[in-house]
Amino acid sequence: MEATRNSGGEINFDATFNQQNKKSCSGILVRDSKGQVLHFKVFINTKIPTAFAAEALSCVQETEFGIDLVLERVMIEGDSLTVIKKLQSTNEDNSEIRAYTFSAKILSSGFKACLFKHATRQANKGAHVLAQEGLQSEEVTYLQNRLPKAVEMVVDDEYETVGRNGGIFGGLNLIDEDNGRSCKRLEWWKLFRLET
Secondary structure, three states: OOOOOEEEEEEEEEEEEEOOOOEEEEEEEEEOOOOOEEEEEEEEEOOOOOHHHHHHHHHHHHHHHHHHOOEEEEEEEEOOHHHHHHHHOOOOOOOOOHHHHHHHHHHHOOOOEEEEEEOOOOOOHHHHHHHHHHHHHOOOEEEOOOOOHHHHHHHHHHHHHHHHOOOOOOOEEEEEOOOOEEEEEEOHHHHOOOOO
């Protein structure tokens, strides 16, 4: 069966890390423009050296997941500012996570449009709780119908908050890199209507 193309959405990712046994879990939530969760997935990873590497690997996994879902336009959000900045940068990455950032950038070219964006911890709480639940149960999950109860409660709360504020895709501040000031406010999905 051929996959049908979906216009797009927001993908939140986060990772939890167990230093003692070098395991991590990536939690990934895919939302529509209204903030409702459409898909989610959990990855259990072994032999992960650091929490920093766990976050970067989680970004690669969520990018692959978005491509597997045949999304065309995505906003990829995570709460690791360092990882997001490395994904946004055009400079060469010489850090310990360079293989992950390189992979995520290459994979992101599989979308018609892709924007990497930093999310606050609070805004990314659903993905974080999903990763925590996954590491505790050590189950790989890919369901389209039912989130774990703990995650469902957090996501419902996020949805209520987001709904009052006009949706998760309300607007995006663009930064003028020459002077560091906010230069424009745009609705990000309008940028993605342009065919590439």
